[in-house]
Amino acid sequence: MRKVAVQNLRPGMFLEKPVYAKGGRILLDRGIKLTESYIRRLGEFGIPFVYVWDERIAEIEINDSVNDETRLRAAEIVHQSMEKIRLGKGLNTQEIKNMVEDIIMQILENSETLLHLSEIRIAGDQLFHHSVNVAIYAILTGITVGYGKKELLELGTGALLHDIGKSRLPARILNATEPSYLSEYEEFRQHTTYGFEILRRENTLSLLSAHVAYQHHECYDGTGYPRRLKGEEIHEYARIAAIANTYDILVTGLYGKRLAPYQTIEYIIAQAGRAFDPKLAQIFSTNIAVYPLGSLVRLNTGQKGFVIHIPKNYPTRPVVRLIADADGKKYTGNYPEIDLLKELTVFIEEVLEEEI
Numbered sequence: 001m002r003k004v005a006v007q008n009l010r011p012g013m014f015l016e017k018p019v020y021a022k023g024g025r026i027l028l029d030r031g032i033k034l035t036e037s038y039i040r041r042l043g044e045f046g047i048p049f050v051y052v053w054d055e056r057i058a059e060i061e062i063n064d065s066v067n068d069e070t071r072l073r074a075a076e077i078v079h080q081s082m083e084k085i086r087l088g089k090g091l092n093t094q095e096i097k098n099m100v101e102d103i104i105m106q107i108l109e110n111s112e113t114l115l116h117l118s119e120i121r122i123a124g125d126q127l128f129h130h131s132v133n134v135a136i137y138a139i140l141t142g143i144t145v146g147y148g149k150k151e152l153l154e155l156g157t158g159a160l161l162h163d164i165g166k167s168r169l170p171a172r173i174l175n176a177t178e179p180s181y182l183s184e185y186e187e188f189r190q191h192t193t194y195g196f197e198i199l200r201r202e203n204t205l206s207l208l209s210a211h212v213a214y215q216h217h218e219c220y221d222g223t224g225y226p227r228r229l230k231g232e233e234i235h236e237y238a239r240i241a242a243i244a245n246t247y248d249i250l251v252t253g254l255y256g257k258r259l260a261p262y263q264t265i266e267y268i269i270a271q272a273g274r275a276f277d278p279k280l281a282q283i284f285s286t287n288i289a290v291y292p293l294g295s296l297v298r299l300n301t302g303q304k305g306f307v308i309h310i311p312k313n314y315p316t317r318p319v320v321r322l323i324a325d326a327d328g329k330k331y332t333g334n335y336p337e338i339d340l341l342k343e344l345t346v347f348i349e350e351v352l353e354e355e356i
Contacts, residue, residue, distance in 0.1 A: 158212025
């Protein structure tokens with residue numbers, strides 16, 4: 001299985017993961033043979049990529065740390081929660097807590113491996129799925145820090161609802177990729193305060209969860225908002241959520257160009273001490289598969305291949321199955337493999353998106 005951008009799809013490829021329509025209904029199921037019509041439809045729905053079967057890495061399974069069903073249900077809970085706030089109703093806090101507990105349990109079951117979170121292929125609803133991803137990244141970081149169940153529940157709940165304040169923003173601002181005027185940007189920034197006000201009114205939610213919504217745009221050096229807090233003035237939950245939020249925005253292209261995981265981690269490490277807590281940025285980076293399974297890469301030798309194994313403690317030194325030599329000649333039949341932990345002069349130079 002591997003991830004392929006929609007523009008690189010060809011008729012005859014087979015889907016390995018379902019593609020969902022808005023609301024979680026299956027648009028194209030696993031095993032579907034792609035046609036020109038299906039590929040065109042994917043583009044029309046704004047699906048950036050899908051996962052397809054590839055005989056060269058047929059045995060590679062990408063097992064997500066949290067399954068699609070749970071993530072779709074969690075996204076729907078976020079959606080319903082935001083609608084309730086718009087209508088002036090209270091939140092179903094027990095349903096939210098149950099969902100966060102379910103996410104925690106699934107992550108704990110897979111905590112010995114690097115986080116694999118293949119994005120759900122879905123048309124629309126990206127804001128809600130972003131909230132779910134932020135919760136997953138935050139919880140995994142909390143586990144690594146050493147949090148117990150109570151702390152993980154507080155962190156996970158705050159991360160899942162970190163953007164709940166956006167329910168009070170007008171559609172013209174919420175749907176914009178970036179505010180057009182300074183006044184709109186100032187209004188957009190109010191979502192952190194709105195979120196805090198919404199969550200602190202819920203007596204069955206921890207006030208610390210509310211502070212995740214309040215402080216997730218604060219920066220470690222004091223240049224963030226809404227209160228320009230710095231360092232440990234920012235609650236640790238919010239410092240974790242800030243990293244998780246930025247990571248997911250960049251790898252999904254929520255507000256612009258998509259970056260590869262390794263590029264995003266490089267950015268987060270570069271911003272350690274400025275935007276992010278240096279210690280937490282390092283912890284976060286050790287849990288992410290910077291070169292996910294099935295990634296097509298080019299080595300510094302010029303050879304191309306797929307990532308087929310990632311060592312837990314050395315995520316930048318995976319095993320690569322070669323499919324083309326330095327001159328571009330494709331291997332057939334038996335594909336040689338190279339273990340970057342053993343070949344220390346060889347390294348990944350680039351992640352490729354084009355079809356080969």
